[in-house]
Amino acid sequence: MQIPFFQRFAGPTVNKIVGAGNGPEKAAAERIIQHALAGLPELLGAAVVQLVSGQTLATYTSSREFNLSKVLGHNTEVVRQQQKALAALQLGSEEQLExxxxxxxxxxxxxxxxxxxxxxxxxxxxxxxxxxxxxxxVMRTCE
Structure with missing residues (x-):
């Protein structure tokens, strides 16, 4: 029996794609992770994250010890800081972070x-x- 209150203490859901939010953005994020999982069935973890807000749209993890919620905010900041560093280099609009x-x-x-x-x-x-x-x-083809 699954009691929602106790699920907070159990850690992340494993071996299942978990979407956040609603609507087409959530569905698209879940499809991206499904595609990644099809190409990399041994994934430790995957997530789709909004860059501006840092909101997680969908996640997948294969282990309770691999807690994505602890790392995704930091990874969002890594991307933002790298974009700022590249902007400081003034490489031109043709060069974009991939x-x-x-x-x-x-x-x-x-x-x-x-x-x-x-x-x-x-x-x-x-x-x-x-x-x-x-x-x-696999990541390139998830787009």
């Missing part, structure tokens, strides 16, 4: 701006389960 890669000993964390420039896709994978080229290609 992707940020964070490499750890056993994990790859990728942040890819979606074509509208208003949202980004976050994906975390284990280096032993996939490689960077596969992860990047």
């Amino acid at each position: 992707e940020i890669l964070i490499t750890l000993n056993t994990q790859l964390h990728l942040l890819r701006l979606l074509p509208d420039g208003q949202r980004f896709l976050y994906v975390a994978v284990d280096c032993r389960d996939t490689n960077l080229a596969i992860a990047r290609e």
Whole structure:
């Protein structure tokens, strides 16, 4: 039996795409994560986040220990700060941020701006389960 009050203490939902909000934006975010999961079934976690507000539109995690809510706000700020740094370089309008890669000993964390420039896709994978080229290609096709 699932009691909503106790679900707060159980941690994130695992192996299920969880949407936030409502309407077409939520449905689109869920489809993006479904596509990422189809290409990378060994995903540790994935999320679609609005860049301006930092609001999470949809998430997926394969482990309770991999708590996306703790990291997504920081990742939103990483994208914003990198955009500011690139603007300071004055490279011109043809140069736009596409992707940020964070490499750890056993994990790859990728942040890819979606074509509208208003949202980004976050994906975390284990280096032993996939490689960077596969992860990047799957993310590119999620758009």
